[in-house]
Amino acid sequence: xxxxxxxxxxxxxxxxxxxxxxxxxxxxxxxxxxxxxxxxxxxxxxxxxxxxxxxxxxxxxxxxxxxxxxxxxxxxxxxxxxxxxxxxxxxxxxxxxxxxxxxxxxxxxxxxxxxxxxxxxxxxxxxxxxxxxxxxxxxxxxxxxxxxxxxxxxxxxxxxxxxxxxxxxxxxxxxxxxxxxxxxxxxxxxxxxxxxxxxxxxxxxxxxxxxxxxxxxxxxxxxxxxxxxxxxxxxxxxxxxxxxxxxxxxxxxxxxxxxxxxxxxxxxxxxxxxxxxxxxxxxxxxxxxxxxxxxxxxxxxxxxxxxxxxxxxxxxxxxxxxxxxxxxxxxxxxxxxxxxxxxxxxxxxxxxxxxxxxxxxxxxxxxxxxxxxxxxxxxxxxxxxxxxxxxxxxxxxxxxxxxxxxxxxxxxxxxxxxxxxxxxxxxxxxxxxxxxxxxxxxxxxxxxxxxxxxxxxxxxxxxxxxxxxxxxxxxxxxxxxxxxxxxxxxxxxxxxxxxxxxxxxxxxxxxxxxxxxxxxxxxxxxxxxxxxxxxxxxxxxxxxxxxxxxxxxxxxxxxxxxxxxxxx
Amino acid sequence: xxxxxxxxxxxxxxxxxxxxxxxxxxxxxxxxxxxxxxxxxxxxxxxxxxxxxxxxxxxxxxxxxxxxxxxxxxxxxxxxxxxxxxxxxxxxxxxxxxxxxxxxxxxxxxxxxxxxxxxxxxxxxxxxxxxxxxxxxxxxxxxxxxxxxxxxxxxxxxxxxxxxxxxxxxxxxxxxxxxxxxxxxxxxxxxxxxxxxxxxxxxxxxxxxxxxxxxxxxxxxxxxxxxxxxxxxxxxxxxxxxxxxxxxxxxxxxxxxxxxxxxxxxxxxxxxxxxxxxxxxxxxxxxxxxxxxxxxxxxxxxxxxxxxxxxxxxxxxxxxxxxxxxxxx
Numbered sequence: 001x002x003x004x005x006x007x008x009x010x011x012x013x014x015x016x017x018x019x020x021x022x023x024x025x026x027x028x029x030x031x032x033x034x035x036x037x038x039x040x041x042x043x044x045x046x047x048x049x050x051x052x053x054x055x056x057x058x059x060x061x062x063x064x065x066x067x068x069x070x071x072x073x074x075x076x077x078x079x080x081x082x083x084x085x086x087x088x089x090x091x092x093x094x095x096x097x098x099x100x101x102x103x104x105x106x107x108x109x110x111x112x113x114x115x116x117x118x119x120x121x122x123x124x125x126x127x128x129x130x131x132x133x134x135x136x137x138x139x140x141x142x143x144x145x146x147x148x149x150x151x152x153x154x155x156x157x158x159x160x161x162x163x164x165x166x167x168x169x170x171x172x173x174x175x176x177x178x179x180x181x182x183x184x185x186x187x188x189x190x191x192x193x194x195x196x197x198x199x200x201x202x203x204x205x206x207x208x209x210x211x212x213x214x215x216x217x218x219x220x221x222x223x224x225x226x227x228x229x230x231x232x233x234x235x236x237x238x239x240x241x242x243x244x245x246x247x248x249x250x251x252x253x254x255x256x257x258x259x260x261x262x263x264x265x266x267x268x269x270x271x272x273x274x275x276x277x278x279x280x281x282x283x284x285x286x287x288x289x290x291x292x293x294x295x296x297x298x299x300x301x302x303x304x305x306x307x308x309x310x311x312x313x314x315x316x317x318x319x320x321x322x323x324x325x326x327x328x329x330x331x332x333x334x335x336x337x338x339x340x341x342x343x344x345x346x347x348x349x350x351x352x353x354x355x356x357x358x359x360x361x362x363x364x365x366x367x368x369x370x371x372x373x374x375x376x377x378x379x380x381x382x383x384x385x386x387x388x389x390x391x392x393x394x395x396x397x398x399x400x401x402x403x404x405x406x407x408x409x410x411x412x413x414x415x416x417x418x419x420x421x422x423x424x425x426x427x428x429x430x431x432x433x434x435x436x437x438x439x440x441x442x443x444x445x446x447x448x449x450x451x452x453x454x455x456x457x458x459x460x461x462x463x464x465x466x467x468x469x470x471x472x473x474x475x476x477x478x479x480x481x482x483x484x485x486x487x488x489x490x491x492x493x494x495x496x497x498x499x500x501x502x503x504x505x506x507x508x509x510x511x512x513x514x515x516x517x518x519x520x521x522x523x524x525x526x527x528x529x530x531x532x533x534x535x536x537x538x539x540x541x542x543x544x545x546x547x548x549x550x551x552x553x554x555x556x557x558x559x560x561x562x563x564x565x566x567x568x
Numbered sequence: 569x570x571x572x573x574x575x576x577x578x579x580x581x582x583x584x585x586x587x588x589x590x591x592x593x594x595x596x597x598x599x600x601x602x603x604x605x606x607x608x609x610x611x612x613x614x615x616x617x618x619x620x621x622x623x624x625x626x627x628x629x630x631x632x633x634x635x636x637x638x639x640x641x642x643x644x645x646x647x648x649x650x651x652x653x654x655x656x657x658x659x660x661x662x663x664x665x666x667x668x669x670x671x672x673x674x675x676x677x678x679x680x681x682x683x684x685x686x687x688x689x690x691x692x693x694x695x696x697x698x699x700x701x702x703x704x705x706x707x708x709x710x711x712x713x714x715x716x717x718x719x720x721x722x723x724x725x726x727x728x729x730x731x732x733x734x735x736x737x738x739x740x741x742x743x744x745x746x747x748x749x750x751x752x753x754x755x756x757x758x759x760x761x762x763x764x765x766x767x768x769x770x771x772x773x774x775x776x777x778x779x780x781x782x783x784x785x786x787x788x789x790x791x792x793x794x795x796x797x798x799x800x801x802x803x804x805x806x807x808x809x810x811x812x813x814x815x816x817x818x819x820x821x822x823x824x825x826x827x828x829x830x831x832x833x834x835x836x837x838x839x840x841x842x843x844x845x846x847x848x849x850x851x852x853x854x855x856x857x858x859x860x861x862x863x864x865x866x867x868x869x870x871x872x873x874x875x876x877x878x879x880x881x882x883x884x885x886x887x888x889x890x891x892x893x894x895x896x897x
Contacts, residue, residue, distance in 0.1 A: 043604075044604045044605035044606060045604060045605070046603055046604060046605055046607075046609070046610055046611070047602070066602035066603060066604055067604050067605075068604050068606065073829075090703050090704055090713075091701070091702055091703055091704055091752065092701050092703050092715055119828070119832065119865060120832055120834060120865075120890070141890050141892055142892070143602040143604070143869070143892060144602065144604070179611070210753070211699075211700075211701065211753055211754065212701060212752070212753075254701075255752055270752070273752075
């Protein structure tokens with residue numbers, strides 16, 4: 001039971017008008033949570049409970065702390081006096097203006113009650129509206145302060161109010177230094193902690209602390225990275241802005257203040273000092289961190305280029321790397337940073353990329369995964385980059401190198417030993433060799449080969465030519481006209497033994513070896529390049545001769561086969 | 569020849585289930601006590617106590633030495649927890665290396681690893697910490713206002729203690745500054761640290777008086793908050809205060825402040841320092857207090873185990889104090 005009323009207050013009419021104005025300056029009626037929690041933190045609380053309940057058609061929202069509370073003097077001289085605060089200019093407090101408490105009237109509650117105690121006094125204040133209050137001395141002492149707002153609403157409205165309340169409290173208070181808990185007692189749910197670690201999405205790359213200030217910095221791929229400003233963990237402002245390209249941050253500082261309207265951080269000397277710290281960290285500390293991060297990522301990408309998260313993490317750091325590599329001089333100063341991944345190898349630096357581009361005649365190779373071609377390039381000392389965001393950047397930074405996908409631009413079939421073939425296929429290959437020899441030996445060697453490897457650009461071809469077996473070939477090399485081999489170095493022909501066309505010919509070879517070999521070699525000749533139109537007349541006769549020799553050879557082989565078949 | 573008197577027992581080792589019950593209950597009571605920031609960090613204190621539980625220590629130790637005056641573990645046991653925390657990262661890394669090399673961890677090592685992992689994950693504040701904050705600068709008065717928070721675990725009377733001091737320093741004192749600052753950033757001087765450690769030995773009034781002697785410094789407020797003593801079956805309450813087997817944690821708070829209108833003593837187990845003195849000494853201290861302009865208040869609240877609140881409240885009421893009593897579930 002309350003003791004007889006100690007005091008009844010009524011605000012003067014001019015003050016009432018001012019209060020009405022102040023009440024309406026809060027953009028959201030639920031902003032009262034932030035104001036009350038701020039007061040609780042300033043009251044040296046270790047724990048703040050936000051509770052909701054629904055009784056008799058009314059929602060009751062409560063904010064209770066275990067802080068130092070208020071005595072009669074503080075209530076009369078500060079709580080109920082506008083623009084008067086016990087926290088004037090106190091850098092250890094968040095509140096400054098002495099108007100936070102009136103925010104409780106923004107959602108037009110039926111009643112606001114305050115329970116508080118200090119110095120052996122215990123009080124209850126009843127506010128039917130912002131226009132007047134009743135103050136009661138209470139017999140029982142208590143710890144801290146509890147503020148309760150009561151407002152009539154339907155149960156459905158209450159559900160929405162509860163969800164919005166939790167979202168609001170989380171937004172404003174997630175990084176608070178003080179532990180904050182939320183409980184909707186009507187829903188029967190447990191008390192949930194509101195606090196979240198002071199981290200950035202995707203983890204911070206740098207954490208900085210000095211007395212009163214904590215900063216977390218991270219890299220961002222967004223054109224307007226995230227930034228958050230907090231005072232003792234209470235949100236002053238969160239948003240997207242390009243303070244520093246490629247850099248997201250959160251800063252929690254007791255020196256930062258909110259504006260009177262609470263929707264922004266006050267851009268005063270302390271703000272400028274805070275931003276100067278961030279700029280200093282971005283210039284002096286973050287490049288080191290970036291290098292370490294990229295080296296680690298580049299090593300991981302080199303080992304596992306298929307891991308999707310790694311290039312994303314690398315890309316998140318790219319805008320900041322671009323900033324550091326933006327000028328020739330700054331690139332040169334960091335040209336020894338081995339931060340670019342290499343397929344199956346150690347990361348390389350920009351200087352090494354320059355050297356590789358020179359050695360590769362202006363070409364910079366990349367590929368989705370390691371394969372025969374990339375390994376062969378590696379043996380030649382040409383690094384192949386995994387596919388990723390670094391490829392285009394490196395092409396630009398290395399003076400406009402031509403980018404080529406290694407397995408798309410080059411090919412490398414693996415020659416097979418005859419012993420690796422089955423007897424049918426071996427017979428077919430031998431027939432081909434014999435017919436080619438009979439018809440002028442266009443090819444130096446006819447070899448079975450495996451064309452199938454990751455990224456292979458020749459898996460659909462039934463043969464390719466090269467100077468020597470196992471040598472890298474280039475897709476861009478023009479085919480050599482089949483009729484022009486006379487007087488030139490003869491090439492090796494490598495046959496794709498898994499190609500469906502060759503498999504079918506292999507089966508035909510069992511019945512009609514001559515026809516099968518003829519069809520194969522004829523197709524190879526046709527595929528092996530056209531006679532330039534200007535020389536068409538000159539070689540027309542030769543083409544017919546070659547065709548005739550192939551046919552004669554085929555006929556001989558098939559007749560022999562038929563004869564042997566007849567005998568058996 | 570007179571028989572030699574047996575010295576009263578000052579401490580006793582506690583192990584196994586007894587230690588488990590003591591530290592787990594103590595941790596619960598600390599958190600039930602609704603402590604403001606004028607008290608030592610309740611969450612940190614609870615973590616230290618829980619870390620001493622044999623169930624948590626993974627076989628590293630199952631013993632602590634209980635100080636019978638305060639009913640709490642001695643400083644040595646808490647320092648051991650800190651030392652374990654300091655080596656936890658190395659132990660975790662070595663265990664991971666061992667597992668990576670294919671060596672199986674014995675059950676004993678696995679238990680130990682779980683202890684170190686938990687210790688590495690919890691927020692364990694230092695046992696001794698001095699924090700200095702600039703509150704504001706008043707150019708008109710030519711003064712800066714500071715808040716100093718000094719935490720320690722009392723070695724003589726084991727228990728967590730926090731001193732919070734609000735101090736004003738005049739600009740002219742900065743030639744030989746007791747408190748230094750650069751812009752908004754205060755810096756602790758060696759003299760300041762030494763002084764704080766010297767004055768933070770007794771109650772807030774004594775600390776106020778001693779700190780008030782520093783030239784160029786005006787003390788506004790000194791608050792001392794404590795966690796302890798703890799009444800338990802092993803360090804029992806005086807007869808009649810608690811039912812058998814119950815626990816009660818004392819949470820005293822005393823403050824000397826220029827912002828207090830009058831002295832107030834609401835602590836059933838302590839007296840305002842000046843009232844404790846002889847009339848001759850008291851007049852000297854009264855004069856000093858008048859000069860410094862402070863008043864003193866003393867409070868003590870309690871957190872007790874379930875079923876103990878009624879008897880505790882009854883004794884407190886009969887003693888004429890209005891102490892808060894929280895009953896932990």
